[in-house]
Amino acid sequence: MFGKGAKSFVAQLPLLFAMVLFSFISLWIMHLDMNMRSSLM
């Protein structure tokens, strides 16, 4: 999509950043304490 070369490499960095950020957020949420139900009744 972006072709080849240094410019295409740099152009893809924001998207790579987006993916890393979203995965970090997933890991961060799982790192937090969670309110769980002790009973489903």
Next chain:
Amino acid sequence: MDCCEVKDGIHMMPGNPDWMFFTGIGLTLLVSFLLYFKKNDRRITSRFDLTKIRFIEWLIKKRWVQFAFQLPLFLLFVIILYAGLFGNQLINIAPALTWTIWWGGLIFAILFLGKIWCFVCPWDFIASLVSRLRFWNVNKDPISLNLKWPKYARNITLAIGLFIILTWLELGYKVTSDPFATAIMGIAMTLLVVFPIFIFEKKSFCRYGCLVGRISGLYANVAPIEIRAKSHDVCLSCKSKDCYNGNDNGYACPTGLNLTGLNENTYCIMCTECFKSCPKDNVALNIRPFASDILDYRKPRLDEAVLAVILLSLTSFHGLSMTPVWEDLTSGGVSIISTLNTFFGLGSLFSFSVGMAGILLVPFLLYIFLCFLSHKIAHNEITTKEIFVRFSYSLIPIALFYHLAHNGMHVAMEGQMVLPLLSDPFGFGWNLFGTVGQTYPMLLGDTTVWILQVIFVVIGHIIGIKIAAKA
């Protein structure tokens, strides 16, 4: 487990330990740089057609088979409705079966079996029965006005809207712990599926409006199963297009697909009608490598891209809304909800709605901004919109595997609590299987759950990176 009962049946489960969190981050960074810039087009494309097994081929072509699978699910649905509407509202199986077992387990079913839910869907069972007036045989003249779905609505905006409403009801209105509200939602969903079948052609609501179908449709592109033409040449030479038009043996594809151009799982509801209608026996039920469609998505669409970003936001929101950062249920400390409550002073539901809107919007705007940045740097004719659409598919596995990590935790840690309820589903004081009053261990311990969660997130990230590298 290092947790303690605090109040109102809520206990605090500790989050992943630091070392696991940082290992996850390290792995994520490592695979990002290893995979993203290493363009590798070598892929396993092999398939195994399950219909080569005579018994499966026989089964798939029998019209009564779907009925036989849908009937038990329909009966279970009736039990849930009865429990929710007429059962004891404190001891009741409806919320647990619906939200912990079905909604929790659904994502796992999609990962391995694709759109299998649509095949057994009780709402579809009811809608088909009342319009076709047949248990399984083909009725070429079902009760329906057969109107075309409005042109302006031939996208998945309705499904996206319903998904946002469902999340609001689920987390904001706390429907997940309310048997009566759970039953009402089940009835509402039934009406949403049944009414359109009398008005619009085929199963237009399944194609455009069903939130379960559209979410599972995007996720199913990762699944290792597909329904496809065995030979495209045979399809191209076919004049009658029975898969699309239907015949005496099978209905027209309910979502309007034509096997000739079918390359993705997104809109196939695995109804198996095309196996029955194809006069040339040219339909395969393939086992394939995971993520086959999504690594090479042929027809990216803006509405699907929007759903992919919203899925990512709302699945993360499910997790966040259970943490003290969102609302501190145990010690009443500072949280997003308490801050919004203080700021607006309009009550918790209003604060929840504002917070949810923010969590929907922020990742969306951030993603648009990053696409815009890419567009500016690239300085070529590719627009921000094209980047937005193309790259959004790489977010689907990140959302799916986070969803698996989150739902897996619910099933593993809360699933066993359903067992006592099986003996007394309506709270009438029964003890059918002798499980009332018993306590059962969690399906998995917390350390196992934590490790699996990190593995899931890293797998989702790896698949996402591979898709982005190919985009």
